Amino acid sequence: MVHTIYVGSYTNHITTLSFDPSTGSLQVTGTTEAGPNPSWVAAHPTDKSLLFASNEVDEGKIILFKRSENGKLELLQSVWSGGAGTAHFAVGETEVVAANYSSGTLLTIPLQLSPPALLAPPNQPVKFAFPGTGPDADRQEGSHPHQVAVHPSGKELLIPDLGSDKVWTLERNAETKSWEVKGELQAKPGHGPRHLVVKGETVYVLNELESTLSTYPLPAAGAKESACLSLLTTPTQPAKGMLGAEILLTESTSSFPEALIYASNRNDPHPEGDSIAIYSPADSAHGFSLVTEVRTGLNHLRAVVFGGEEDRYLVVGGLNGGGIKVFERTEGGRNLKQVAHLEAGVVDKPTGFVVY
DSSP: OOEEEEEEEEEEEEEEEEEEEETEEEEEEEEEEEESSSEEEEEEEEEEEEEEEEESSSHHHHHHHHOOOOSSSEEEEEOOSSSEEEEEEOOOEEOOOOOOEETTTTEEEEEETTTTTEOSSSOOEEEEOOSOOSSTTOOSSSSBBBOOOOOOOOSSSEEEEEETEEEEEEOOOTTTTEEEEEEEEEEEEEOOEEEEEEEEEEEEETTTTTEEEEEEEEESSSOOSSSEESSOOOOOOOOOTTTTEEEEEEEOSSSSOOOOOEEEEOOOOOOOOEEEEEEOOOOOOTTTTEEEEEEEEOEEEEEEEEEEEGOOOEEEEEESSSSEEEEEEGGTTEEEEEEEOOTTTSOEEEEEEOOO
């Protein structure tokens, strides 16, 4: 099966790629104008003809596209995201929840499916209250929500906030239907939570500023950080300027029976480029244990996404060099093998992927 991959970027367009696993071919098939910095891209959970992107700029936007059978994108709508620097959003069945990194706000935008349309928000953006400055004065001068993570139950949102060293927990107000802050998980000062995944009653948080992985118990009430933090790049301390980037959790399948966590570093000075660390969350006193680390040959590895049947493939991109690569999961998911490569410069500044 040939896969279509949509690439968000720090340019003015979304690039369409074609990936053929049988030949290892990875090539550009088109581009679509999407406004400045369409950095995060995501598909609707059930209507796969709908693709969304965010303009990560001062006047943030959420963009809605209609995808044709041949993979071409038609721009349907562009609406305000509720703030500045829209770094991430989550697409639900009937809403899009946008996290605005620069303004420290969160906005829920109603979504109509027939005909597809983003509707006027009934409520004002949520403003995350964070008085004071974190230890990293350059990055933690205020609240910086970096992801909208939906709890598997669908009843709670978890928002890692790099600026405040917190993970905010939100629940929906039964009357207003809006999301409201109900609690928080407190990270260690200066760690800068970026992205997270949830497995069972445990939250795994990737800390950008310290390149560490932390575990927290659920529910949030009274939760405290686990005693152990594991560095993503082992066995040495991360070099100055290294940052955590993305964290993904796999589901157990027939080909890949073990659930695993994949976490990436960027800005690694290692001659073989940035790394992806694979962790097992099973039977560890720390909540996770390192399985292996895979060097990617990429520079500033920002985008990491699963795709294909049983999430067999991992698509990655180097914002500052190395191009775009596709890795195949091997050894039951405990290792990775490169199977396709698009050279650097063909697609400028890749930041996010959606795989069909």
